Amino acid sequence: MGLRKAIQELDRAVDDLSSLHVQTFIGDISISTENSSVVTENNEGVEEIAVSTSTATYTDIESLKEITTVKADVSIVAETLIKFDGDSYNFVNKDYDKIPTAAIDIHREALKNGLDTRLGLINLFKEIIT
Amino acid sequence: MSFKDHPSYDFLDSKDAISKVVSFDALVTDASDKGIISDLPSSDKETYDFKKQRLRIQTFASRLYLLGYLKEKIVFKGKESISDEIIETVKNAVHKFQIEAGLKQDNWVGEKTWNALDEIVSFESEMNEDFWFDGEEIRENRKYALHRAIQLRLWALGMHDHKPKLNFELLKESDLESFVSVQLVLHFRINAHELNKRTVSYIFDQDFLTHKIASRRGEENEQSFQFKDYDEVHKNRARKFIINTLKVELWLLGFEVDIDGAYDFEYKRGSKLFKALKSFYIKFQDKKKNRARKLAKRIIPNVFTEIDAINQNQVGFDEDDFCDDVVEEMNSSEKINTMWDSIKEKGTRLWDGVKRFWRAIKKIGKKIVRFFIDNIYKGFLRFATRTYHYLKNGFRAIVNSISNYVKGEIKFENCTYFFRKDMDAQIVISNNIENEQVNYIVGAFQYQSKAFNVGCKLVSFLIDVIKKLATGFLGWAKFLFSMVRSYKDVKQIVKDFHFLAVNPI
Secondary structure, three states: OOHHHHHHHHHHHOOOOOEEEEEEEEEOEEEOOOOOOEEEEOOOOOEEEEOOOOOEEEOOHHHHHHHHHHOOOEEEEEEEEEEOOOOEEEEEOOOHHHOOHHHHHHHHHHHHHHHHHHHHHHHHHHHHHO | OOOOOOOOOHHHHOOOHHHHHHHHHHHHHHHHHOOOOOOOOOOHHHHOOHHHHHHHHHHHHHHHHHOOOOOOOOOOOOOOOOOHHHHHHHHHHHHHHHHHOOOOOOOOOOHHHHHHHHHHHOOOOOOOHHHHEEOOEEOHHHHHHHHHHHHHHHHHOOOOOOOOOOOOOOOOHHHHHHHHHHHHHOOOOOOOOOOOHHHHHHHOOHHHHHHHHHOOOOOOOOOOOOOOOOOHHHHHHHHHHHHHHHHHHHHHHOOOOOOOOOOOOOOOOOOHHHHHHHHHHHHHHOOOHHHHHHHOOOOOHHHHHHHHHHHOOOOOOOHHHHHHHHHHHOOOHHHHHHHHHHHOOOHHHHHOOHHHHHHHHHHHOHHHHHHHHHHHHHHHHHHHHHHHHHHHHHHHHHHHHHHHHHHOEEEEOOEEEEEOOOOOEEEEEEOOOOHHHHHHHHHHHHHHHHHHHHHHHHHHHHHHHHHHOOOOOOHHHHHHHHHHHHHHHHHHHHHHOHHHHHOOO
16 A cells, blocks of 8 residues: 555544543453354364354454453453543553453553554644644 | 656645645655665566666676676666666576575565675675674585675785686685785785685775785885795785785775776876876875876885775764765755766766775865765765665555554454554453463554654654755755755664664565
8 A cells, every 4th residue: 555545544544533542351252253163173083163152252342342241251451541631541440450461561552552653643744734 | 867857846835734745755756766766676576677776787787797697797878778688687697696695586686685795796895794604614505606706806806817707616725825825925914725704804804905015015115015035926916916906995985997806016107097096196195296196107005004094094984974074065956966967877886985985084184075076976875875765664664554553453363453443442352362472462562653653753854854955956956965964863763763774664
């Protein structure tokens, strides 16, 4: 994709840069497709088809958010909302000590990534316009 | 294509930021398409696009010829295009070099192939020892290429009778006979007689060789080389080495001499070497014409002493300082247009000799600059190309980052990162995630945002430079000058995000 197309796509894709909202979920989860069965071989080399019943599956983020309300083993780890007027909001799961630090690390990096990217865009266009 | 053609700079008047950025990208692409600036080609197809890559094709074709991969030197002067037959010949030569240098055989003269050629032909480039050697030994899969380069260097310095040929056979230790003689007569005291890393490093260390000659004045007469304790064979070998080392040094400084490996210690008045020497005494030692003419009649140790003093200059090559000198000198469209016309035919010489020339300016002063304007041209092109290279990487970083956003998600093992329309994020992590995977994901996030930020910074900075570069520059000259003027700052921006410089996206 060339720069012109990329920026046009971005222009179409981006609604609003005035706030940043990051949510991080964790659980026994997997992405599902149309046929969610898993094909494996047993010891005799015979194909078996197994359907997991213990793993929550989701096809997109909306379905995942629905799952989190019904499945106790999929939960939201942290949620951060930063408004560019200075207000911010931070949520961390009450069972913080049970949440793997990996999840918090990833949430933090995702937040930083979002802020840096917004700053990059703002700097780019601000420098050019002035 | 006329270099004076005006590309479109009207994007600078646009208030719409997106239009500015997009139009600037178009301008940068246009510069490459028209061959105004040649970055390393991004594919094998682009490698042989003569319009875009003329300067580079000339250079690597010359180098391949010198190494014996081409039977005849290809003449590019005056040509605006080259035939398919020539392209095919050059491609085959590249292919053979890639085989003999243990490189991927894709005919693409990208960074690896370009650097490999540069290291073994250029007099000033440093050799990547890990690439060419395994401990003290030359790597088996690169032996043929390096042996060709050794023979070429020995020939250039008068220590081998022939340049490497098309049907090349590996060197034997007997091919180092002249070099061993020279070591003896000139008191090198290194005993380098095997075809290994140690010997190769001495042969390719031009500063070292010149220094040793400068240190070996005649025992009885400081104004001549006297080797009375040696037989004629040894003496002649030493003299041949001395005269050819001088030619190399003068060539690197920008004088019009030929590197030909010839034994012309008793050269004629009026010859290129004579004229170059005379010019050297006038410009570098402030001698009057008559005195310079007398001194130039024969080779005396003094000229090596002077060159050695320049080379041993304790002030290391300061690229930023040289960049300032170049910017100061190339301060008009006319000069840049003249440079363009001059530089088109240069080939290999375009990429060699910059360090020596800069050291000479530092020692002798800027008065010599205008006499060797070609070296300023070389510097100009070097800095413009590098800024352009960083800028292209900047654009690529922006496009890659936006592409990820537009896709809407990035998938990792045990983790998915979703982007929403307002660039908000939702991350989904599996319980099974491992520490290694976390480190990888964290690294990927950092890379993505850093690359994007560097890209944005570079692009906006360069647009600003062009905007502020008002009078005195027209056409493509404006674009090139803005690239050179920005070089130091662009280098700093990229250095702050070092990874982008060494890991182009």
